[in-house]
Amino acid sequence: MAIDRIDRTAKSLVLIVQDYTLFSLRAVSNIFRPPVYWPEFLLQSDIIGFGSLSIVVLSGLSTGGVLALQSASTLSEFGAAAVTGQFVSITMIRELGPVLTGIMVAGRNASSMASELGSMVVTEQIDAMRALGVDPVRKLVTPRIFSTIAMLFFLVIVADACGILGGGLVTVFMNNQDGTQYFAMAWEHLRFPDIVQGLVKPLFFGYILSTIGCFYGMRTSGGTQGVGRSTIQAVVWASVTIIFVDFFLTQIMLTLFSGWM
Amino acid sequence: MDVNTAHDELGQNRPPDEEGGAVLAFREVYIAFDGPAVLHNINFSVAPGETRVLLGPAGVGKSVLLKLANGLLRPTHGSIQLFGEEISDKPEEEMFPLRTRTGMVFQEGALFDSLTVRDNVAYQLIQERVPDEEIDRRVRDALRFVELEETFDLYPASLSGGMRRRVAIARALIRQPELLLYDSPTGGLDPVTSTTIIELIVKERDVYHTPSLLVTHRLQDAFALSNNRFDPELGRMVPLPKGQTDPNTTFLMLEEGKMIFDGSLHELVRSENPFVQEFLE
Numbered sequence: 001m002a003i004d005r006i007d008r009t010a011k012s013l014v015l016i017v018q019d020y021t022l023f024s025l026r027a028v029s030n031i032f033r034p035p036v037y038w039p040e041f042l043l044q045s046d047i048i049g050f051g052s053l054s055i056v057v058l059s060g061l062s063t064g065g066v067l068a069l070q071s072a073s074t075l076s077e078f079g080a081a082a083v084t085g086q087f088v089s090i091t092m093i094r095e096l097g098p099v100l101t102g103i104m105v106a107g108r109n110a111s112s113m114a115s116e117l118g119s120m121v122v123t124e125q126i127d128a129m130r131a132l133g134v135d136p137v138r139k140l141v142t143p144r145i146f147s148t149i150a151m152l153f154f155l156v157i158v159a160d161a162c163g164i165l166g167g168g169l170v171t172v173f174m175n176n177q178d179g180t181q182y183f184a185m186a187w188e189h190l191r192f193p194d195i196v197q198g199l200v201k202p203l204f205f206g207y208i209l210s211t212i213g214c215f216y217g218m219r220t221s222g223g224t225q226g227v228g229r230s231t232i233q234a235v236v237w238a239s240v241t242i243i244f245v246d247f248f249l250t251q252i253m254l255t256l257f258s259g260w261m
Numbered sequence: 262m263d264v265n266t267a268h269d270e271l272g273q274n275r276p277p278d279e280e281g282g283a284v285l286a287f288r289e290v291y292i293a294f295d296g297p298a299v300l301h302n303i304n305f306s307v308a309p310g311e312t313r314v315l316l317g318p319a320g321v322g323k324s325v326l327l328k329l330a331n332g333l334l335r336p337t338h339g340s341i342q343l344f345g346e347e348i349s350d351k352p353e354e355e356m357f358p359l360r361t362r363t364g365m366v367f368q369e370g371a372l373f374d375s376l377t378v379r380d381n382v383a384y385q386l387i388q389e390r391v392p393d394e395e396i397d398r399r400v401r402d403a404l405r406f407v408e409l410e411e412t413f414d415l416y417p418a419s420l421s422g423g424m425r426r427r428v429a430i431a432r433a434l435i436r437q438p439e440l441l442l443y444d445s446p447t448g449g450l451d452p453v454t455s456t457t458i459i460e461l462i463v464k465e466r467d468v469y470h471t472p473s474l475l476v477t478h479r480l481q482d483a484f485a486l487s488n489n490r491f492d493p494e495l496g497r498m499v500p501l502p503k504g505q506t507d508p509n510t511t512f513l514m515l516e517e518g519k520m521i522f523d524g525s526l527h528e529l530v531r532s533e534n535p536f537v538q539e540f541l542e
Contacts, residue, residue, distance in 0.1 A: 035388075123369065123371060123374075124368070125372075125373055127333050127367065128371035128373070130333055130357075131367075132361070132384050133358065133360045133361035133385060134384075134385075
């Protein structure tokens with residue numbers, strides 16, 4: 001009996017992964033064949049990009065500030081408080097900027113995609129769209145995926161800049177250290193691989209959070225309760241997958257750029 | 262007609278040329294989701310100019326059958342021909358152009374919440390990049406048909422349930438479809454509003470003669486469709502003379518996923534099938 005249960009669970013998991021892969025590949029490939037709904041791209045870019053700006057700025061400033069606070073006390077024990085700038089900038093750009101922004105945007109936008117599309121499914125608006133001869137994946141999903149990828153890229157740059165600024169503010173006004181030294185260390189020790197790592201990750205994270213949000217939205221069933229369930233699953237799986245994929249991406253890029261480090 | 266052999270008789274009684282010219286034809290259609298069959302061995306067709314009313318209690322698979330008709334669902338096996346094209350295994354991408362030739366009215370209207378009535382009704386025309394002036398004119402015509410011209414700029418949230426169904430009918434009609442599918446158009450409405458909706462369907466049937474398949478569990482809707490006609494001079498629905506019924510309106514009945522009746526209103530009321538008799542009572 002236990003083996004049967006494991007068998008069923010494993011099969012359903014494989015089926016979900018298969019459905020997700022086919023769904024996301026179909027949504028991405030739509031960009032290469034007309035019609036492409038460009039106004040939808042602009043609308044979604046505004047909602048996802050500009051709409052998420054405030055939370056990204058606030059979380060970036062706070063994270064950079066906390067990093068400076070935590071690192072300064074430890075680094076000063078070794079007489080290395082001067083490298084706080086380097087520590088904050090590399091940590092923000094390589095790791096915390098992309099991951100935290102990815103998770104913040106997943107919380108805000110993967111949930112909204114899942115609930116919006118889920119509501120449309122349970123009220124038969126998706127079926128109505130299909131009945132009117134319009135492909136809902138092409139019209140609703142494809143623009144959300146590419147807008148999220150593009151906007152997350154820029155949001156991560158904003159988060160990195162805010163993080164370094166937040167660290168600088170804490171360094172100057174709370175740790176009473178030299179601001180020029182902080183920003184000089186933050187800039188001078190940045191290398192090309194750090195920038196590449198920081199800018200490649202949001203492309204993957206944007207894809208993950210938007211496809212998972214739309215996937216769970218489009219397979220919603222069970223009325224309003226189902227919408228809630230889809231929203232939770234979208235946020236949880238998007239966040240967990242971002243952290244999981246981040247580990248592999250970091251390992252791959254550290255290997256690729258090992259000669260540069 | 263003996264109800265238990267209705268589907269066999271459908272296949273045998275209809276001349277081949279009529280079957281060949283059917284707008285919609287189901288042949289031995291079977292569908293199951295993770296469990297027992299929802300529909301099995303479904304056979305019927307909709308001829309040009311014909312209105313078919315599919316009766317049955319809630320949960321027998323009426324809406325599933327309607328969604329199979331324009332490819333929103335695919336049968337597990339069997340053949341479905343829409344406008345002479347086999348759609349049971351047609352890829353989704355190839356279904357979109359075919360669906361634009363049908364109009365579908367969903368159970369709760371399924372209007373797009375974020376769009377105005379104008380944009381809802383004009384949805385297909387907007388996708389086809391029809392000029393704005395023409396869109397406005399055609400939307401006003403469609404809204405005039407359902408007597409809701411004043412709702413042009415409103416959002417669906419500000420409409421009553423009956424008004425939403427009427428807007429949904431306008432949306433289904435705007436491109437003058439070759440087949441209309443109504444999914445319980447009067448479900449959950451009060452008697453007065455239900456009559457208004459049925460009057461619109463009768464008006465559409467008698468003015469445009471669009472073949473249609475209407476799903477309902479309300480027997481009074483079926484009788485109203487069969488016993489009335491639209492009078493263009495009076496601009497309203499009037500009863501047919503006593504003993505007469507609309508010859509192009511015929512009935513189907515489902516019981517637990519099986520088609521148990523296919524015939525006219527007279528045959529329906531004279532049916533000896535215990536389920537049909539119980540339903541009529």
